[in-house]
Amino acid sequence: MVEMSKYMRKILSDVPTLKVFDFSQYVSKIPGIIKFTIGEPDFDTPEYIKEAGIKSIENNRTHYAPQRGTVGLRQAVADTLAKKYGLHYDPATEILVTNGVTEGISTAITAITNPGDIILVPTPTFSIYTPDVMIAGGTPVEVDTSKTGFKLTPALLQQYLNKYGDRVKGVVFVNPSNPTGIAYSQAEMNELAALIKGKPIFAICDEIYSELNYDGEYSSMAKVIPEQTILANGFSKSYAMTGWRIGYLCAPAKVTDLLFKVHAFAVTDIATFVQDAAEAALKAGDEATKEMDAQYIKRRDYMYKRLTEMGFECSQPMGAFYIFAKIPSFLDQDDNKLIYQLANDAKVAVTAGSNFGKGGEGYLRFSYATGMDQIKEGMDRLAAFCKKEQGN
Numbered sequence: 001m002v003e004m005s006k007y008m009r010k011i012l013s014d015v016p017t018l019k020v021f022d023f024s025q026y027v028s029k030i031p032g033i034i035k036f037t038i039g040e041p042d043f044d045t046p047e048y049i050k051e052a053g054i055k056s057i058e059n060n061r062t063h064y065a066p067q068r069g070t071v072g073l074r075q076a077v078a079d080t081l082a083k084k085y086g087l088h089y090d091p092a093t094e095i096l097v098t099n100g101v102t103e104g105i106s107t108a109i110t111a112i113t114n115p116g117d118i119i120l121v122p123t124p125t126f127s128i129y130t131p132d133v134m135i136a137g138g139t140p141v142e143v144d145t146s147k148t149g150f151k152l153t154p155a156l157l158q159q160y161l162n163k164y165g166d167r168v169k170g171v172v173f174v175n176p177s178n179p180t181g182i183a184y185s186q187a188e189m190n191e192l193a194a195l196i197k198g199k200p201i202f203a204i205c206d207e208i209y210s211e212l213n214y215d216g217e218y219s220s221m222a223k224v225i226p227e228q229t230i231l232a233n234g235f236s237k238s239y240a241m242t243g244w245r246i247g248y249l250c251a252p253a254k255v256t257d258l259l260f261k262v263h264a265f266a267v268t269d270i271a272t273f274v275q276d277a278a279e280a281a282l283k284a285g286d287e288a289t290k291e292m293d294a295q296y297i298k299r300r301d302y303m304y305k306r307l308t309e310m311g312f313e314c315s316q317p318m319g320a321f322y323i324f325a326k327i328p329s330f331l332d333q334d335d336n337k338l339i340y341q342l343a344n345d346a347k348v349a350v351t352a353g354s355n356f357g358k359g360g361e362g363y364l365r366f367s368y369a370t371g372m373d374q375i376k377e378g379m380d381r382l383a384a385f386c387k388k389e390q391g392n
């Protein structure tokens with residue numbers, strides 16, 4: 001019998017990935033279920049981006065690509081970051097094109113983590129960072145932010161820096177956040193940056209939702225401590241390009257050299273025509289993203305209102321496309337049980353909060369990356385379920 005290696009089995013048994021997988025298999029067998037589980041835009045990739053990809057293939061841009069990424073895409077990334085966010089990266093030495101942010105984060109963590117090094121992972125958060133650190137041989141330490149508005153605060157960060165001292169090699173920042181939808185202000189970022197500035201600690205920043213930041217300013221560690229920041233971003237969410245598998249890392253040249261070596265070894269390079277399409281996406285400006293954002297905001301407002309009326313305690317998300325809602329007292333408080341009950345009885349699928357690490361227990365994540373009709377019907381079903389559970 002072929003079995004998974006003991007090493008990977010141990011890592012995967014410690015993370016919720018398999019539970020999430022089991023639930024999505026279960027849900028796929030329930031006809032007519034409405035899914036609020038999906039962290040993927042329901043929009044198709046805009047036409048002008050698809051056309052750029054097709055044209056690129058027709059022009060035989062189908063050979064191996066430069067391993068750091070095409071010159072055109074790296075330049076477009078540098079120009080976009082400078083124009084929109086005031087960040088300055090040299091496209092020749094400080095930008096690396098990756099297979100989505102997923103590969104970017106894995107490459108970053110693998111490149112900097114030694115056995116025994118600690119990477120602080122504020123939770124609840126997306127599920128890749130903890131296993132990435134384990135695979136790299138480091139020790140992930142989850143920092144529960146559920147008592148501090150789902151944000152890492154200076155006091156909390158200082159507490160962990162005091163506890164683990166120079167074993168801390170990195171801190172993960174996901175801004176805006178999946179699953180909580182919070183976003184840091186630049187002032188908050190500055191205070192956190194001050195605590196690690198000048199120390200051999202990296203800020204590992206996942207900014208995949210930077211374009212889906214509805215209310216606030218763009219904020220980043222890269223604005224204050226660029227010399228210690230590894231910034232990951234991509235096209236999956238903002239340009240509805242999940243299946244194209246493309247993203248990028250930005251970091252000081254010396255760090256990018258390390259990232260490049262890990263990437264070139266593991267991935268080689270990213271398909272040229274995909275890079276050409278991504279370049280077209282950036283060069284065309286914000287129109288397509290703005291249209292999608294407008295839809296997300298309408299859905300967010302509607303869903304937030306309905307959930308609050310039902311008795312879910314949640315704060316209005318500032319970015320990304322998720323609402324992280326506290327389970328009301330009249331429902332089963334075990335989020336992993338409740339999701340099955342909701343799937344069976346209400347025909348609504350949501351993600352259990354505990355799958356996002358410490359502090360997520362007792363919460364549910366609702367994705368609003370689905371059409372308004374589905375959202376309305378799903379909220380009606382959930383409201384009926386809640387009413388029944390309350391006995392009226």
Ligand code: PLP
Nearest residue numbers: 039100101102126178208234236
């Ligand atoms: N980072 C976060 C915070 C996410 O929520 C997701 C997808 O849900 C990803 C990264 C994956 O990004 P990509 O498709 O670029 O690999």
